[in-house]
Amino acid sequence: MFPMIPLISSYLSIAIIALAAVILSSSYSTIAPAHQLQDIKMSFSAFRLQLSSLLRHSSPKVLTSTSRKAFFSTSPSLSQSKPAMAEKLSFLDAVRNRRTYYALNKDAPVSDTRIQEILKEAVLNVPSSFNSQSARLLVLLGKDHDEFWDIVLEALEGVTPADKFESTKGRIAGFKGAYGSILFYEDPEPVNKLVSQFALYADKFPVWSEHTSAMHQFALWTGLEAEGFGANLQHYNPIVDAKVADRWNVPLEWSLKAQLVFGGKTGPPAVAEKAQTDLSKRLFVHGAKE
Numbered sequence: 467m468f469p470m471i472p473l474i475s476s477y478l479s480i481a482i483i484a485l486a487a488v489i490l491s492s493s494y495s496t497i498a499p500a501h502q503l504q505d506i507k508m509s510f511s512a513f514r515l516q517l518s519s520l521l522r523h524s525s526p527k528v529l530t531s532t533s534r535k536a537f538f539s540t541s542p543s544l545s546q547s548k549p550a551m552a553e554k555l556s557f558l559d560a561v562r563n564r565r566t567y568y569a570l571n572k573d574a575p576v577s578d579t580r581i582q583e584i585l586k587e588a589v590l591n592v593p594s595s596f597n598s599q600s601a602r603l604l605v606l607l608g609k610d611h612d613e614f615w616d617i618v619l620e621a622l623e624g625v626t627p628a629d630k631f632e633s634t635k636g637r638i639a640g641f642k643g644a645y646g647s648i649l650f651y652e653d654p655e656p657v658n659k660l661v662s663q664f665a666l667y668a669d670k671f672p673v674w675s676e677h678t679s680a681m682h683q684f685a686l687w688t689g690l691e692a693e694g695f696g697a698n699l700q701h702y703n704p705i706v707d708a709k710v711a712d713r714w715n716v717p718l719e720w721s722l723k724a725q726l727v728f729g730g731k732t733g734p735p736a737v738a739e740k741a742q743t744d745l746s747k748r749l750f751v752h753g754a755k756e
């Protein structure tokens with residue numbers, strides 16, 4: 467009972483101040499200059515926000531400005547802030563914005579801490595078949611990113627025709643000039659466990675493991691784009707697998723599926739206007755209401 471008294475008095479004081487703000491704002495509307503009126507309206511909104519948050523017994527919601535940094539809002543599991551995707555950048559906006567960018571540099575629009583937050587969100591929340599959680603991510607930033615692309619170039623030197631190697635070198639230098647790389651692996655252990663547990667789907671689990679990896683790739687490609695990075699997807703596996711496993715302590719049985727290169731954008735997408743096959747050949751909807 468007694469602990470309620472401070473709460474009730476807080477309600478009352480906020481309600482009185484809010485009422486005063488309403489009266490003040492309505493009377494000022496006839497005499498105050500526009501910018502003062504704006505200030506009054508803003509403080510009234512702040513009161514309303516405080517009042518409603520007090521009534522909900524929760525801390526006031528932080529008002530965020532419209533921002534592109536929203537596809538992976540930090541979940542309550544990683545911080546106390548609420549997911550706020552709808553307030554900032556819609557999922558479909560993020561999906562539409564994601565493109566292939568090769569023109570990348572080492573300027574990062576967000577901190578490494580934020581990059582790691584996004585990575586954690588993806589690993590925790592992207593689905594996997596039977597919740598196998600078979601995806602493993604090796605993320606290389608700074609010197610490690612550069613070293614990875616040196617390893618790729620070295621591996622390519624052995625297999626690229628001499629007359630093609632100059633252009634290959636240029637391409638790899640482009641990737642090395644970006645900010646970071648995410649290497650997407652699948653761990654066969656949880657996948658094989660499912661194969662032995664569910665004989666009916668035995669032949670499907672390896673396929674679904676590929677799908678699981680693809681979902682992680684798409685989520686991070688789109689998520690990093692939403693933070694202001696540009697990115698492109700590469701496949702230098704399996705020629706680099708052994709060297710990478712040795713250098714970064716990756717279990718040899720993990721299977722490398724793809725590499726996402728990301729960095730600051732220095733130019734437009736690789737293809738400005740993507741050619742689109744007619745939607746009528748790709749999308750079929752039946753039973754939709756008018």
Ligand SMILES: Cc1cc2nc3c(=O)[nH]c(=O)nc-3n(C[C@H](O)[C@H](O)[C@H](O)COP(=O)(O)O)c2cc1C
Pocket residue numbers: 564565566567698699700701735736737740
């Ligand atoms: C499964 C998959 C594999 C891809 N492999 C490569 C690749 O090895 N190298 C590359 O430069 N781009 C690769 N891409 C990028 C596609 O070429 C690109 O996404 C596509 O042309 C559409 O262009 P957009 O990304 O700008 O929308 C791949 C994309 C997907 C979905």
